[in-house]
Amino acid sequence: MLAGKRILLIIGGGIAAYKTLELIRRLRDAGAAVTPVLTRAGEEFVTPLSVSALAGTAVHRDLFDLTQEAEIGHIQLSRAADLVVAAPATADLMAKMAGGHADDLATTLLLATDKPVLLAPAMNVRMWDHPATRRNLAQLTADGVLTVGPDEGPMACGEVGPGRMAEPAAILAAIAAALGPRPLSGRRVLVTSGPTHEPIDPVRYIANRSSGAQGTAIAAALAALGAEVVFVTGPASVPPPAGVTVVRVETACEMLAAAEAALPADAAVFAAAVADWRVANAAGRKIKKDGSGRPPALDFAENPDILAAVAQRRAGRPRLVVGFAAETDDVVAHATAKRARKGCDWIVANDVRPETGIMGGAENAVTLITASGAEAWPRMGKDAVARRLADRIAAALA
Numbered sequence: 057m058l059a060g061k062r063i064l065l066i067i068g069g070g071i072a073a074y075k076t077l078e079l080i081r082r083l084r085d086a087g088a089a090v091t092p093v094l095t096r097a098g099e100e101f102v103t104p105l106s107v108s109a110l111a112g113t114a115v116h117r118d119l120f121d122l123t124q125e126a127e128i129g130h131i132q133l134s135r136a137a138d139l140v141v142a143a144p145a146t147a148d149l150m151a152k153m154a155g156g157h158a159d160d161l162a163t164t165l166l167l168a169t170d171k172p173v174l175l176a177p178a179m180n181v182r183m184w185d186h187p188a189t190r191r192n193l194a195q196l197t198a199d200g201v202l203t204v205g206p207d208e209g210p211m212a213c214g215e216v217g218p219g220r221m222a223e224p225a226a227i228l229a230a231i232a233a234a235l236g237p238r239p240l241s242g243r244r245v246l247v248t249s250g251p252t253h254e255p256i257d258p259v260r261y262i263a264n265r266s267s268g269a270q271g272t273a274i275a276a277a278l279a280a281l282g283a284e285v286v287f288v289t290g291p292a293s294v295p296p297p298a299g300v301t302v303v304r305v306e307t308a309c310e311m312l313a314a315a316e317a318a319l320p321a322d323a324a325v326f327a328a329a330v331a332d333w334r335v336a337n338a339a340g341r342k343i344k345k346d347g348s349g350r351p352p353a354l355d356f357a358e359n360p361d362i363l364a365a366v367a368q369r370r371a372g373r374p375r376l377v378v379g380f381a382a383e384t385d386d387v388v389a390h391a392t393a394k395r396a397r398k399g400c401d402w403i404v405a406n407d408v409r410p411e412t413g414i415m416g417g418a419e420n421a422v423t424l425i426t427a428s429g430a431e432a433w434p435r436m437g438k439d440a441v442a443r444r445l446a447d448r449i450a451a452a453l454a
């Protein structure tokens with residue numbers, strides 16, 4: 057899959073460096089040649105010997121070693137690769153990159169390279185959430201730097217949250233995507249994702265359990281194929297992917313306005329779980345118990361159907377409009393009817409009966425409904441569904 061590709065792999069100083077050893081093995085199994093660079097801090101976590109043994113080549117460690125090879129050794133090293141990968145990419149490395157520092161071999165290579173750069177960030181959750189890291193990430197993304205992860209979960213420091221380095225398999229997939237064809241470059245795609253929150257009063261709202269996982273994976277897969285993605289998201293529990301323009305909204309009405317503002321687009325994917333109803337008489341102040349024991353009466357108004365509104369536009373309709381349908385019975389019949397009713401081109405239908413374990417799970421089993429019929433996809437991870445859908449969208453827009 058990566059035969060003949062040359063990866064310059066920078067190993068930063070973090071406990072996740074042990075996973076980078078596994079990444080080297082997988083890269084070589086996939087046919088890539090790995091040139092490793094170990095930072096000073098990286099040496100505290102993995103040894104030069106284990107890195108060079110796995111890479112099958114010498115490990116570069118010092119800026120000034122290279123001057124013996126040639127006057128401009130680091131320039132050559134930074135250019136003689138198809139892709140530069142930093143894993144783990146620490147908060148410090150990201151800060152230096154964002155600021156354009158070049159005070160050691162790794163940062164000099166990152167500043168001197170003319171090749172795409174992929175980072176696999178890994179750090180403590182507070183460091184990841186810190187405004188400085190957010191700023192640096194935004195700057196790096198704007199500079200065209202690609203990222204994979206971090207994942208959420210328990211970390212070596214004992215805290216829980218986003219900050220764990222992506223698993224080697226995910227980094228390998230991101231490397232393949234970064235080096236692969238980018239059939240969606242120059243295309244703009246709108247993706248809606250996550251739940252909506254509909255206020256009852258200033259402190260309470262009606263919501264649903266959507267995590268935003270499938271929409272996030274779709275946005276990431278489209279971006280990996282080179283699309284410019286506008287990601288309109290309700291308050292999801294999964295963080296938005298890197299490399300997309302994020303527009304945060306709360307209510308269905310705000311989501312409609314943001315979706316329309318994102319047009320024109322070549323394609324639009326509506327993965328959000330939009331509340332069908334909003335509270336028409338939402339209170340401007342916190343609703344108090346009045347002592348009568350009677351609950352407050354809420355009036356509901358129907359929310360706009362964002363998918364239908366965009367799919368049925370006369371002017372400026374995206375060439376391809378994709379909706380979702382969560383069904384518990386007669387999946388194909390219901391989803392086919394929904395496709396016609398809403399006026400979209402495709403419906404991605406999923407069977408959300410509790411026994412499938414799909415709701416809130418990592419896997420999905422979908423049926424793609426198009427003008428030419430229903431196509432059942434095998435059960436697979438939500439990331440794999442997203443990649444397959446992105447490939448289909450790329451083929452449809454080609």
Ligand code: CTP
Pocket residue numbers: 248308326327328329330331332359360361362363364378379380381382383394
């Ligand atoms: N959708 C939307 N705006 C809404 C409601 C839904 O954009 N106000 C989109 C969703 O993002 C999804 C599709 O429409 O792409 C789902 O349609 P919906 O009719 O809500 O289907 P279900 O959620 O499956 O509900 P039902 O079967 O009750 O119609």
